[in-house]
Amino acid sequence: MNEEEGKMGVSRRAILAGAAVLAALAQPAFAQKGEVVIATTGGLMEKSLQEHFYKRFEAETGIRVRSVPIELPDQWARAVAGARSGNVPFDIVTATPPDLVQRKDLLAKLDCARIEPNALPNSCFEHGLMRTAGGMTLVWSSKAFPGAKAPKSWADFFDVKNFPGPRALPETGDREWWVPTMALIADGVPADKLFPLDIDRAYRKLDTIKPHVAAWWKSGDNIMQIMRGGDAVMTMSYSSRSVPLARSGDFDFTWNGAIRDVGNWAVLKNGPNTKNAMTFLEFFVKGASEHVPFSAKVNFDSNNREAAGMIPADERKFRPSWPDNWSKLVIADYEWIAANREKLRERWTTWITK
Numbered sequence: 001m002n003e004e005e006g007k008m009g010v011s012r013r014a015i016l017a018g019a020a021v022l023a024a025l026a027q028p029a030f031a032q033k034g035e036v037v038i039a040t041t042g043g044l045m046e047k048s049l050q051e052h053f054y055k056r057f058e059a060e061t062g063i064r065v066r067s068v069p070i071e072l073p074d075q076w077a078r079a080v081a082g083a084r085s086g087n088v089p090f091d092i093v094t095a096t097p098p099d100l101v102q103r104k105d106l107l108a109k110l111d112c113a114r115i116e117p118n119a120l121p122n123s124c125f126e127h128g129l130m131r132t133a134g135g136m137t138l139v140w141s142s143k144a145f146p147g148a149k150a151p152k153s154w155a156d157f158f159d160v161k162n163f164p165g166p167r168a169l170p171e172t173g174d175r176e177w178w179v180p181t182m183a184l185i186a187d188g189v190p191a192d193k194l195f196p197l198d199i200d201r202a203y204r205k206l207d208t209i210k211p212h213v214a215a216w217w218k219s220g221d222n223i224m225q226i227m228r229g230g231d232a233v234m235t236m237s238y239s240s241r242s243v244p245l246a247r248s249g250d251f252d253f254t255w256n257g258a259i260r261d262v263g264n265w266a267v268l269k270n271g272p273n274t275k276n277a278m279t280f281l282e283f284f285v286k287g288a289s290e291h292v293p294f295s296a297k298v299n300f301d302s303n304n305r306e307a308a309g310m311i312p313a314d315e316r317k318f319r320p321s322w323p324d325n326w327s328k329l330v331i332a333d334y335e336w337i338a339a340n341r342e343k344l345r346e347r348w349t350t351w352i353t354k
Contacts (some may be wrong), residue, residue: 001034035064036276039079039090043071043221044240047299052294054334057283063276069221071172072096079106079268084231091277100128101338108267108274110281120287120303128264129281132300135320135329136178137260139223141165141291146234154257157234158209161266165233166214168226176348177337178259179206184237185257185330196335199344216352227251243299243318254297255325259332263300268317295319 038054046069050327054065068090070078070082075093082088082155083106095103105350123130140151144165156163167321169179180202184194215226216237226232228250228302237253238244238261245251265284267277284303291307301308301321308321319328337344 019173025090030093033062033064034273034276035066036092036273037068037090037093037271038261039067039068039070039075040094041071041219042049043219045220048297050292052266052290052297053284056287056290057280061279061283063273063279065280068237072099072174074170076103083269086270088268088272090268091271092280093266093295094267094277095128095264097262097332097334098174098177098337098341100125100264100266102341103266106268108269108271108277111278114282115285116332118305119309120305123303125264128266129285130300130303131265131284132240132263132295133320134261134300135255135264136236136261137164137181137239137242137255137258138234139227139237139242139245139251140234144251150252151234151255152184152254155188157182157236158186158205160209161213163195163234166231167209167212168215168217168223168232168235169213170236171216171352174337176341176344177332178236179348181332182210182257186346189259191330193294194330194348195336196340196343197336201349203347206351210351214300230239239318239320240299246318255320255328258320258325258329260320260329281297294334 028034040049046067053068058064064210072094075090076099078089079093081324085097085210097108100107107127108230109126110124115124115129115298120130138154138157139152142150145151145163151163157167171173174301177197180197181200182195182204183202184198185191187201189198215231217223220238220241222236223237224245227235227245240259243255246253265281267281271277288302288304288306288310291304292310293349294308295302296315299318301319311319317325319324320326
């Protein structure tokens with residue numbers, strides 16, 4: 001190789017080295033900082049989290065968010081199996097209040113002192129952080145029951161004589177205690193006397209409505225399909241789906257006797273990216289300007305200290321935290337539910353399959 005060829009070789013090497021540096025710089029920062037794996041229900045919730053939180057988190061921290069859309073029973077089945085095998089599948093999971101009690105051995109402790117300055121008061125717990133708050137509400141077709149003929153309570157859900165038509169109920173989430181609780185309210189049990197649940201009484205009441213249940217919904221999107229398709233005239237529904245149905249004018253709902261439904265973030269122990277998961281939770285409660293549109297899209301209250309005061313008054317009537325609504329919510333005994341969950345699920349499975 002002559003001198004000129006040597007110079008050309010060096011030049012080529014320099015160019016290639018420079019290109020490699022530029023290529024590395026052009027790579028997204030999360031290639032260096034890893035990822036966080038978040039399990040949450042799919043559909044509207046996941047899309048809204050992507051838009052308002054996940055993308056911003058990636059841009060601001062360089063940590064990639066790998067979102068896994070999955071319904072709660074499947075999420076926890078995989079989390080339990082992962083803990084046993086030593087191959088934990090997620091970093092952050094969605095947890096109901098009973099999950100935070102029943103599954104606490106699977107969950108990492110949170111540093112609430114780092115989260116609370118931007119979060120709602122009393123919304124960070126040892127093993128979980130409130131993400132969203134809503135309610136399991138009664139929603140109905142305004143065409144089937146217009147004006148003064150509209151139902152007013154869970155008792156009306158069971159009254160097929162005065163409120164005829166097919167019903168729908170959940171076959172997902174915490175249905176094993178949501179539905180029996182609703183049945184006892186309908187049977188006249190006062191809210192402060194519901195727990196411990198009288199399971200036998202609840203299922204005697206549920207036996208009276210089961211022949212009229214035409215659809216068992218599996219997700220929030222499924223609720224919308226069932227009601228809009230006319231497969232049911234009345235259903236138990238996440239308030240996040242009741243609100244858009246009511247806004248359409250073809251449906252309405254009530255907060256009367258609604259069962260408070262809180263979704264929490266929780267971090268699994270020994271997950272693949274625990275440090276990144278904690279960073280995400282601290283990030284999530286910031287940015288009131290993002291929580292306001294997120295809350296409007298998912299029709300839940302969201303966890304930011306300043307966001308609630310930025311929501312227009314005419315919108316607040318759709319939120320569970322509005323005083324007139326909050327006073328009507330039924331608050332469950334989560335400790336009792338967690339202690340009796342397997343029994344509740346066995347009873348539900350026996351009833352739903354017979």
